[in-house]
Amino acid sequence: MKAVIMAGGFGTRLKPLTNNLPKPMVPIVNKPIMAHTIKLLKHHRFDQIVALLYYQPEKISTYFKDGSAFGVKIDYVKAEDDFGTAGSVKNAQELLDERFLVISGDVLTDFNLTDALRFHQEKGSIATILLTHVSNPLPFGVVITDNEGKIERFLEKPSWGQVFSDTVNTGIYLFEPEVLDYIPPKTEFDFSKDLFPLLMSKGKPLYGYVAKGYWQDIGGLKQYQSVNLDCLEEAVHVEIEGKKQDNAWIGENCIIGKNVIFDKQVVIGKNCIIKDNVFLSRSVIGDNCFIGENCEIRDSILWHHVKLGRSVKLLSDVIANDTRIGNEAYFEDNVFVSDHCVIGNRAVITANVRIWPRKDVEEGAVLSTSLIWGERWLRELFTNSRVTGIINAEVSPEFGAKLGAAFGAYLGKGNYVATSRDSSEAARMINRALICGFMSTGVNVGDLRTMPIPIVRYALRSGQEKGGVHVRQSPRDERLVDIICFDSDGRDLPVTKTKSIERLFMQGDFPRVSFQEVGKLDFPVRVMESYTESFLKHIDVSAIEKGKFKIVIDYSFGLSGQVLPAILGSLDCDVIALNAYPDARRSPRKWEDFRYSLLQLTNIVNSLKADVGFLIDAGAESLSVVDENGHYLNNELLLLLVTKLYLETFHPRRIAVPVTAPMAIDRLASTLGVEVVKTRDDHRSLIDAASSTSSHSKEVTSFVGGTRGGFIFPEFHFACDAMFAMAKIVELMALNKIHLGELARQIQPPLMDRKEVPCPWEAKGRVMRYLMEFSKNKQRELIDGVKIYYNESEWVLILPDKELPLVHIVAEAQNRKKVDSLLNEFEKKILRWIERD
Structure with missing residues (x-):
């Protein structure tokens, strides 16, 4: 029988071991990885092998020759270009005229391939994916099958909110030859992203077989060490x-x-x-x-x-x-x-x-190195589009320069990038180090210096820069610094790009330019003026002026205090400003600090008989609101109130809210004929929703509301902007001649609560697999975690945390007793699933 070995990998994450050696030739207990693969294939009677080569091909072909010394016949196909996984196999179509197996050249496994072949034949499958259970599914493709093994859903390299199982794609496939007819020639085409969705859309039988035995993707240096130790401990059947x-x-x-x-x-x-x-x-x-x-x-x-x-x-x-x-x-x-x-x-x-x-x-x-890597760097560098670490321990000036150089090498010599920061000294230090790194790779830098994040994103929309960064002291922990990376349009840098930058950073051998090509540094002007002009164009200034509002604003010692007062001067409002000067050391980070700030805001709104009070976070992306009676409006209630005002004022056709939004929004939108799009509960997803259109009606999204005090008004900005959201809320109050507290008394507030359940990293995928099995016959939503509906007003959401060993439970019901019941029920289930093998 025939088998294809994908042996073209660069082994980037195994550098420096793979600087002069292709990844399939890296030794495991003194034999190349590929030699163990060939031994396994021969044992299961796959003795006609096609090796797909790309990087340093001669080192592989010289070692294995025609395969006779290993008891097999090997043909080599050298790729002209990187056509992706499926595209590479398409290049060998002339050699694949019968059923064949595909296996990666950089995994070690002892799966019973004969049993997998038998399953493939019995099911009459056109393509069978070999699956296994892993503790951390994030680097792989998650696959969900029915009881017969037929594939229902899969996600390539998901976030934790998309992890619905710990069952993953191993990169080992059994194919019928007709599969190759669905792959275009000389085109980049991937099995998971392109071929499998295409086969499913055409109703072709696509199955997943959960294989028993050892499987380890040798994706990095840590895995390389552990695989060798596993062989020594005889956890895997290999020949030593x-x-x-x-x-x-x-x-x-x-x-x-x-x-x-x-x-x-x-x-x-x-x-x-x-x-x-x-x-x-x-x-x-x-x-x-x-x-x-x-x-x-x-x-x-x-x-x-x-x-x-x-x-x-x-x-x-x-x-x-x-x-x-x-x-x-x-x-x-x-x-x-x-x-x-x-x-x-x-x-x-x-x-x-x-x-x-x-x-x-x-x-x-x-x-020693400039950075003594902590374990988080060995696991991953980026969390979404952000790098976070301890100031001067994990994230030092040397680290900043290296990250800037890696990002710059990815962007390419001669391109432009924007940098910015908050007012902290730590952010100033790391921002300057990043600038040095960018310039060392020939990238030109426009330093916006201290600037709120929404304005940085707004400035990047011009398209002159190929990317941007914002450095801030973490809003959660003063010991940490965040480096947020933006794409050329100001949106969060997507995973494909962060992974590329991470690879460059890890391998550390990116090119530096000559002294004549060092990048330039300048300081752009009129950024603030351009933002202010557009801001005022998208607000009904006259309505706000007529309202004669008295507003209390707590700027949280953030950067919005440098921007918003000048804008508010054009709105004829009586503004009482609190904590309006930048001081990163005094910005609220802990819940106690936030609660104290809210209490202070409440007291001042009451004593001054103000119309409304706003607490703008230090990054100017989200806000908290106190009504005219001095009552704090929690995030769910605030979302409901603002959404109601917006729908009844502007009559949009399409809005978006997270899966955690209260059901009252769906009921309200239904009565008004408005389409509600549900998104994941993170800023990147809200941004994506803001620029999306309906697939059937082509309606654009006019409003995006978050459950953490963030709002997006796409006609002005594609991202959360607390400064504009504050002005828009005041505008809505003016146009409807109503205060938020008055409106709140007219509706039933959402009854929701949350609970956090400690869950080890290695158990998260298992918990979600059992949850998927539990909810199989229930009404559910799989957008961000698993949301189970009981009726139109009762639901529970289970969502693994992205950064902490926790699982979140969110529940909504018609009474407090039912909410508590749902939270307690699923807490017990999660704890039981954690303990199950």
Whole structure:
């Protein structure tokens, strides 16, 4: 039978180990990954192999030749360009005239492919995806099947709100040859994003088979280490060469000295010399290695032709081919050394350092990086479009310069980028470091300096810049700094681009320009003026002027205090300003601070008999509101009131709100004939909804309301802007001649509540899988988490947190007792599902 091995990967996340080696050739217990794959294929009678090559193809074809030494026949197809996963297989169509299997060249597995083939045949499937359960589904495609295995839904690399299961696509497929007819030639085409949705839309039988056994995608350095250790612990069935002696597999022609201790499992390759008094534990030593006296090697992987001097200590490190390490060198954990390096005597290599090929470290040197990576960087750099870390620990000036250089390398020399920040000293420091990084790659920088985020987004709409960043001290924790990255249109940088920047950052070998090509730095003018002009054009100034409102505004020591007073001067309002000067140290971050600010706002509104009070967050993206009676309007009630005023004033045809919005909005919109679009409960989704149109009526979205005090009015701005939202709320009050407290008394307030359930990261996907099974025959919505409807006024939403080991439960009902009942019921279910295997 025939099989295709996708062997074209660059191995970007395995750098520096893959600088001079294609990813399928990286050794696992002394054999290339692809050799283990071929062994598995042959065992299940897939002996006619097509290897798809792209990066350093000759290193693969030279090693495997025609395959006869491995008991198979191998044909090689070299790609002319990167046509995606499906497009690459299409290039080999002439060789695939019968049923065939596709497997990635960078995974290690011992799946029973014979059982999977039998399932494929029994179901009469045109395409079968092999599936497995994982603790963290985010890097993979999540797949949902019915009881027969027929695929109902899948999502490629979802966010936590889209994780409906821990069952993922393994990148192993069984295909009938007719599948290739659906793939266009010489075109970028992907299995998950393009081919499978196309087959489903045409009603073709597409199945998923949950395979039992070991499967690990070797996506990064951490996974590479763990796979080798799994092999040592025999968690996966692979062939390890050598003669087993107690805890060690020892290759032929090895010389083992006196008092050598093999603690736990160890693999020693061929022709190795291990001198006296060496301690080895859970480690792999490649062929033709020399280990000097008194060395201590724990949880480490040495490739071939590595030489260690006396008294070298390694802890959880990887040393690539032909590297020499001097006497008494000391390596802390997670050090990765590429090929042909020389490490001098008594050198100290600190944790998480990576050394590129052919580098020399001098005798006695202490080598460290500009960033001592915490575990979050080893997991992922970006959370959505944001990088967050501890100031001067995880996010230092060196880190900022490196991130700026990575972003700049992605944008390309000669392009423009906008930078901005809040008023904190930490943001000033990191912003300047980012500017240096951008300029070092030839990118020109327009620094907007201190500027509210909505105005930064507004300025980027001109299209001159290819992207932007805003640096701020975190609104949640003063120890943290946020670096928010924008696309060329001011929207959040999409995942495809953040992943590309992250790859550049991780590999660290982006090009710097010559001194003649260093980017320019300037300071754009008239940004504020342009924003103000457009702001006033989209507000009914005369209506607000006639209202003669008395307004109290708490600026939260944020940047809106530098912008909004001048605008309000044109509206003839009596404004009492609180905390109107920028001071990032005093901006509310904790709930206690926020509650105190609200209490202060309430008291002042009452004492001055003001018409309304606003608390604008420091970033000027969201607001909280106190009515004329000094009552705080919670986010759900505020959303309902503003939506009601907007619908009855402007009569739009289409609006958007998050899945967490109260059901009263749906009932109100239904009576007025307004389409309500539901979105995920994050800013990026609200922004996307603001620019969407109806698929059947072509109606544009006129209003987007969030459940966290954010509002979007697309005719003015595509993003949440608390300054404009404040003015728009006052305009709605003026046009309807009503106060918010008066309106609130006319409606029944939504009865909702929330609960957080602690949930380990590795259990989140499992919890969502059991939830999907539980809710299978119930009315549900799968937009952001799983929302289960009981009737038109009762529902519960279960949503995994994006950044914390938590699961959120949100419930709405007609009475308090029912809300509490729903919250408690699902808390118990989640805790029970966490404990289930």
